[in-house]
Amino acid sequence: xxxxxxxxxxxxxxxxxxxxxxxxxxxxxxxxxxxxxxxxxxxxxxxxxxxxxxxxxxxxxxxxxxxxxxxxxxxxxxxxxxxxxxxxxxxxxxxxxxxxxxxxxxxxxxxxxxxxxxxxxxxxxxxxxxxxxxxxxxxxxxxxxxxxxxxxxxxxxxxxxxxxxxxxxxxxxxxxxxxxxxxxxxxxxxxxxxxxxxxxxxxxxxxxxxxxxxxxxxxxxxxxxxxxxxxxxxxxxxxxxxxxxxxxxxxxxxxxxxxx
Amino acid sequence: xxxxxxxxxxxxxxxxxxxxxxxxxxxxxxxxxxxxxxxxxxxxxxxxxxxxxxxxxxxxxxxxxxxxxxxxxxxxxxxxxxxxxxxxxxxxxxxxxxxxxxxxxxxxxxxxxxxxxxxxxxxxxxxxxxxxxxxxxxxxxxxxxxxxxxxxxxxxxxxxxxxxxxxxxxxxxxxxxxxxxxxxxxxxxxxxxxxxxxxxxxxxxxxxxxxxxxxxxxxxxxxxxxxxxxxxxxxxxxxxxxxxxxxxxxxxxxxxxxxxxxxxxxxxxxxxxxxxxxxxxxxxxxxxxxxxxxxxxxxxxxxxxxxxxxxxxxxxxxxxxxxxxxxxxxxxxxxxxxxxxxxxxxxxxxxxx
Numbered sequence: 001x002x003x004x005x006x007x008x009x010x011x012x013x014x015x016x017x018x019x020x021x022x023x024x025x026x027x028x029x030x031x032x033x034x035x036x037x038x039x040x041x042x043x044x045x046x047x048x049x050x051x052x053x054x055x056x057x058x059x060x061x062x063x064x065x066x067x068x069x070x071x072x073x074x075x076x077x078x079x080x081x082x083x084x085x086x087x088x089x090x091x092x093x094x095x096x097x098x099x100x101x102x103x104x105x106x107x108x109x110x111x112x113x114x115x116x117x118x119x120x121x122x123x124x125x126x127x128x129x130x131x132x133x134x135x136x137x138x139x140x141x142x143x144x145x146x147x148x149x150x151x152x153x154x155x156x157x158x159x160x161x162x163x164x165x166x167x168x169x170x171x172x173x174x175x176x177x178x179x180x181x182x183x184x185x186x187x188x189x190x191x192x193x194x195x196x197x198x199x200x201x202x203x204x205x206x207x208x209x210x211x212x213x214x215x216x217x218x219x220x221x222x223x224x225x226x227x228x229x230x231x232x233x234x235x236x237x238x239x240x241x242x243x244x245x246x247x248x249x250x251x252x253x254x255x256x257x258x259x260x
Numbered sequence: 261x262x263x264x265x266x267x268x269x270x271x272x273x274x275x276x277x278x279x280x281x282x283x284x285x286x287x288x289x290x291x292x293x294x295x296x297x298x299x300x301x302x303x304x305x306x307x308x309x310x311x312x313x314x315x316x317x318x319x320x321x322x323x324x325x326x327x328x329x330x331x332x333x334x335x336x337x338x339x340x341x342x343x344x345x346x347x348x349x350x351x352x353x354x355x356x357x358x359x360x361x362x363x364x365x366x367x368x369x370x371x372x373x374x375x376x377x378x379x380x381x382x383x384x385x386x387x388x389x390x391x392x393x394x395x396x397x398x399x400x401x402x403x404x405x406x407x408x409x410x411x412x413x414x415x416x417x418x419x420x421x422x423x424x425x426x427x428x429x430x431x432x433x434x435x436x437x438x439x440x441x442x443x444x445x446x447x448x449x450x451x452x453x454x455x456x457x458x459x460x461x462x463x464x465x466x467x468x469x470x471x472x473x474x475x476x477x478x479x480x481x482x483x484x485x486x487x488x489x490x491x492x493x494x495x496x497x498x499x500x501x502x503x504x505x506x507x508x509x510x511x512x513x514x515x516x517x518x519x520x521x522x523x524x525x526x527x528x529x530x531x532x533x534x535x536x537x538x539x540x541x542x543x544x545x546x547x548x549x550x551x552x553x554x555x556x557x558x559x560x561x562x563x564x565x566x567x568x569x570x571x572x573x574x575x576x577x578x579x580x581x582x583x584x585x586x587x588x589x590x591x592x593x594x595x596x597x598x599x600x601x602x603x604x605x606x607x608x609x610x611x612x613x
Contacts, residue, residue: 156343162312163345163403165332167359167410181349 028229144190151186296467338407515576
């Protein structure tokens with residue numbers, strides 16, 4: 001009887017998630033009257049604004065990942081190694097982006113870094129892009145920090161650090177040749193989640209007026225019928241592709257198996 | 261002149277002083293073991309030599325050069341850890357080469373040294389393996405090769421055998437000793453296993469509550485324990501309370517039986533109590549033995565331990581254990597039977613606190 005309810009709950013859950021997806025995908029294929037076609041996808045993919053905004057978001061995602069890795073890996077490593085008592089506080093700080101809405105963060109940025117401020121980042125395109133990257137990194141922080149912290153938990157960083165030190169290695173060598181390669185899968189997991197977040201993010205990009213993929217989706221949704229559905233399917237495929245890649249790279253991690 | 265000198269080393273963690281005025285001089289090429297129970301401070305001393313802990317007081321010098329202001333990566337000290345600590349992302353050859361690469365050695369030199377080290381530990385055929393593909397014993401041998409590759413001044417071994425099974429432990433400790441002698445490297449070995457320390461060391465430091473209770477050769481530590489702690493910690497030992505009868509003649513009584521000791525009793529007077537130590541293997545059953553070097557008592561129990569049979573007898577208020585080598589024809593004494601144990605005057609040691 002218990003199994004019946006378990007399977008029932010699973011079936012309802014799957015229907016809840018899959019039915020809207022099926023409906024949306026079905027709708028996205030009906031641009032041409034009476035037949036299924038990929039016309040909506042062709043229109044979306046052929047739109048120069050799609051290519052422009054998608055490229056912009058991909059580049060921003062790559063910079064955000066790089067910045068996130070350089071910020072989070074040394075921080076999480078140092079906290080675990082030298083400041084373990086601070087871990088709960090650091091975890092709390094990294095969780096804040098989940099409870100503080102993106103709009104609050106971006107208004108804070110605009111207020112702090114506007115053209116009449118001491119650091120007028122919004123006064124130039126490069127400055128605004130940097131500000132947006134910081135915003136994306138903030139939004140991705142809970143995921144990136146957790147992923148890296150979990151990776152660090154799986155290795156004995158204290159002993160590995162001491163072993164490397166006794167062999168003459170300095171902090172940079174330890175971080176980039178010992179620690180980072182051993183948490184690479186965790187870092188990649190965080191990176192793919194960051195990528196998915198950046199690709200779909202709307203609020204920050206819209207309010208900072210940058211040509212990102214999120215505002216483009218919103219714009220398309222407000223003016224077209226079939227194309228937004230096609231775009232949503234594409235965005236969904238990108239997200240799932242990222243999750244699939246996380247699974248894939250996890251399989252190739254070296255050194256996680258138990259000793260013989 | 262000693263090679264590694266530890267002078268009045270102290271270490272406190274908050275209000276707790278874990279190492280108290282530790283002094284030690286180690287000669288070049290010597291193999292010294294720090295032996296003691298958990299929490300006695302032996303690993304802390306080792307970590308201070310390595311530079312992972314900063315002493316609260318005192319000085320550390322290697323070859324006359326102070327190490328106090330040097331970071332761990334500047335000390336040229338090799339270290340082997342209990343948990344192996346091989347880098348999981350590198351194969352065996354890369355692990356062994358790590359220290360040499362960090363030092364910026366030429367590739368040809370690194371390749372030659374890696375080959376030499378893998379030959380030394382007889383694992384040349386596993387150069388491409390990753391740590392997770394190897395057994396614990398193999399990993400620890402690689403860790404040893406990795407620590408030795410950059411030709412360190414001193415090798416530190418922090419309970420390197422503790423995580424291994426008994427058989428591997430014995431063979432690896434012999435291998436470690438052989439390699440150490442072959443290279444002539446000054447080595448400090450931390451262990452809580454007395455058999456390990458006794459079997460491979462030139463000298464042993466028995467540590468208790470943050471200080472060295474006794475420093476000596478394995479034979480000195482085992483045969484002439486300086487303190488009650490050393491006597492109790494190293495080997496099995498009977499601790500017997502005896503009453504001083506005649507201090508001038510070194511004569512004491514155990515229960516109602518008198519014995520004469522070889523070593524002087526020191527500043528005690530008649531009627532004082534002293535602690536005596538007697539190793540179980542020192543005595544033997546001799547029905548006809550009498551006089552100052554024999555004790556009689558009723559057998560309390562006998563235990564079969566394989567190569568020996570350990571018998572416990574009651575003498576006065578003390579229980580004394582003694583061992584008999586097992587042989588097919590040996591009939592151990594029965595419980596309740598009165599037996600006489602014979603020993604030499606030198607076997608009974610006076611123990612100070």
